[in-house]
Amino acid sequence: MAKITRKTAVRKSSVPKKKAKAKAAKPARAAKTSLKAIKPKTVKPKTIKPWTPAEIHEVFSRFRKANPAPKGELEHLNPFTLLVAVVLSAQATDAGVNKATRELFQVADTPQKMLDLGEERLRDYIKTIGLYRTKAKNVIALSAKLLTDFGGEVPRTRAEIESLPGAGRKTANVVLNMAFGAHTMAVDTHVFRVGNRTGLAPGKTPLEVELGLEKVIPAEFMLHAHHWLILHGRYTCLSRKPRCEVCLINDLCRWPEKTV
Ligand code: SF4
Numbered sequence: 525m526a527k528i529t530r531k532t533a534v535r536k537s538s539v540p541k542k543k544a545k546a547k548a549a550k551p552a553r554a555a556k557t558s559l560k561a562i563k564p565k566t567v568k569p570k571t572i573k574p575w576t577p578a579e580i581h582e583v584f585s586r587f588r589k590a591n592p593a594p595k596g597e598l599e600h601l602n603p604f605t606l607l608v609a610v611v612l613s614a615q616a617t618d619a620g621v622n623k624a625t626r627e628l629f630q631v632a633d634t635p636q637k638m639l640d641l642g643e644e645r646l647r648d649y650i651k652t653i654g655l656y657r658t659k660a661k662n663v664i665a666l667s668a669k670l671l672t673d674f675g676g677e678v679p680r681t682r683a684e685i686e687s688l689p690g691a692g693r694k695t696a697n698v699v700l701n702m703a704f705g706a707h708t709m710a711v712d713t714h715v716f717r718v719g720n721r722t723g724l725a726p727g728k729t730p731l732e733v734e735l736g737l738e739k740v741i742p743a744e745f746m747l748h749a750h751h752w753l754i755l756h757g758r759y760t761c762l763s764r765k766p767r768c769e770v771c772l773i774n775d776l777c778r779w780p781e782k783t784v
Contacts, residue, residue, distance in 0.1 A: 587745075601678075603704075605625070606702055610694075610695045612663070620652065635667035638663060639667050671743050698710045721766070721777070
């Protein structure tokens with residue numbers, strides 16, 4: 525028996541050419557629709573009910589009541605070790621960084637001591653952290669720059685911190701907030717997710733979310749807002765399975781897919 529291929533089947537069929545074309549086009553349209561259907565919903569600024577100042581105040585009052593003095597989880601001894609810990613934490617977990625720095629900071633808690641330790645020995649201390657070769661190079665270079673340009677102290681302005689090797693905007697925000705009490709908002713993966721999901725500060729980039737959060741969060745909460753949002757994202761508003769049922773702000777959250 526002759527093998528019937530798709531081509532011969534179409535040729536043999538009595539379906540007129542135009543109709544056949546239309547039929548052939550259908551599966552493509554269906555595939556498009558189904559892809560759309562599985563695409564996760566995102567909160568778009570124009571489609572959500574805007575937060576009122578009273579609601580935002582309520583959210584942060586609840587965070588404050590639950591945890592009046594939140595702490596960052598990166599272990600450090602002074603502004604310098606905080607700066608080094610933040611530089612080491614890029615694309616690594618706080619727990620992983622702490623494991624390495626506990627011993628490192630016993631021998632090198634100032635820029636001079638870090639330089640004396642040297643890049644090779646520093647690498648040994650931090651080799652369990654991702655990208656440790658580049659990070660070791662940066663930590664030695666930033667220690668040298670702190671000594672030559674800033675008298676061995678961590679500077680207090682964003683531009684100066686960002687001028688240090690390995691330090692970007694997020695590093696500057698963390699250091700300014702935790703070491704010097706500035707009202708900055710460091711946006712990591714957790715803050716980015718929470719800002720978008722809740723609808724508090726939707727944005728396509730960390731900078732958009734940072735500026736959005738700074739705009740809406742009342743000054744009285746800004747010192748701790750960064751930690752409340754990180755901890756909320758890390759322990760409650762989890763990436764894959766947010767724990768909406770135990771979430772403090774589930775009645776106010778604007779995420780269309782929240783589970784309560
Ligand atoms: S209700 Fe759910 S999605 Fe909204 S903030 Fe809480 S945990 Fe996250």
